Amino acid sequence: MPLVKTWQLIAGSAVAGLALSAVTVASAGPWDSGQRKAERDRAASWSRAGGADHVTGAALPEPAASAPGVLPGIGPSAPAGDRPAAAPGGSEALAGVLGPLLADRALGTVRSASVIDTATGRVLYESAPGEAMTPASTVKIATAVAALAALGPEHRIRTAVTPGAGPGQIVLVGGGDPSLTAKKKSPAGSGGSLVALAADTAQALKAAGTDTVTLGYDDFLYPGAVRHPIGRNDNIAPVTALTADEGRPDDSVSGPVERADDPSGDTARAFAGLLRERGIKVTGEPARANAPAGAQPLAATHSTPVAGLVERMLTHSDNDIAEALARQTAVAAGAPASFEGAEKAVTDKLASLGLDVNGYRFADGSGLNRADKVSTRLLTGLLAKAADPRHPELRPALTGLPVAGFTGTLRSRNAGTSPAAGLLRAKTGTLTGVNSLAGTAVDPSGRLLAFAFLTAGAPDGPAAEKGLDKLAAAVATTP
Incomplete structure (x- = not known):
């Protein structure tokens, strides 16, 4: 592996502080x-x-960055003097780059975006962030967070x-x-x-x-x-x-x-x-x-401990593990471990973490069901919650994300000479007419950012994926 790629991969994990602590085997009882x-x-x-066979919606107007704010439910966890300061004009810089990229017609007829600073909760860029859309496999991030919160990483x-x-x-x-x-x-x-x-x-x-x-x-x-x-x-x-x-x-x-x-x-x-x-x-x-x-x-x-199951599920987009984890979340809640019981258990567990889940659906754990509905704001909120030092039990939801150009479903994306290779980790999502990407990136100033992009109605899936990769790369490389 070239030296520069090795350094990028290390930086993408070390700067973000994503090392997974060892897990302890639970003892067997009666x-x-x-x-x-x-x-x-x-x-x-x-x-x-x-x-539904496909997702349709009105054509998206030219995206525009929102005014800087703080994502509800995600806030500073350390004294102000200990937190990295948000770069002046950071949201304006991202808006200048992400706006034109998000307007690419290859992304389809409906597009939504959210980018936040995980340390402060500050919104750096968003476009239609509350739009409930079919997430495809990016819903596995919600499944991961719910299962880790309900069961613990060592279970x-x-x-x-x-x-x-x-x-x-x-x-x-x-x-x-x-x-x-x-x-x-x-x-x-x-x-x-x-x-x-x-x-x-x-x-x-x-x-x-x-x-x-x-x-x-x-x-x-x-x-x-x-x-x-x-x-x-x-x-x-x-x-x-x-x-x-x-x-x-x-x-x-x-x-x-x-x-x-x-x-x-x-x-x-x-x-x-x-x-x-x-x-x-x-x-x-x-x-x-x-x-x-x-x-x-x-x-x-x-x-395998739940931490390992979560990581494998996210890295390889494993649908069987995803459905099992959703049902285990129901078992932990004392609810029927059915598709319906798992949906309620996942919803309730995420709400208990302070996340706004009103108007969204987790009809399955894998994202194969088009009835799933989430928003980019919820996805970045989930990622920020997993990065919060107050919730170390959720960290595998980050460490399991594929690394661009290196592992899992991102092995061949943002690879080669891409400046984002090794600097971002993300969960992919693909159904016919649905393309999504959500994860984390370390920007040039060393901040860990969470991003999410949901799209629908793209006529060419591979072209939509390339558009999403450009958006994620911009998050990782824009000063």
């Missing part, structure tokens, strides 16, 4: 039946209704095996771990391991003198429809509380691929095979069954 929402009457059919999601209701029965209980894998060596790093869980379960059974069992599986933690409202789609598996390897039939760990129709059943069958390999006879086919309330686990495995 299986908490109160965290499991049993539901036998699952939906008879999966919802296939999607959002791990448990998958357990408990005794069943009858003699010789055991139950595999899904906790909703999106990192759960059935592979001997996880291709995506640490996480819940069915292989390790099978080994520990076999050891416990043999110690109790049992070598033959029937296997049930409990995925009732997530009630309601399991299929995303967009219907069958290679970008997301059915959302269940017991899914190994995101329902992928191959060794892929990201990107679109045809998914399993029955991830819960497939996971249970894979677990039965792993038990057999370890000398435990499993009779019959695994069947859905409720784990007895209060049952002590025979063995358990735990997910």
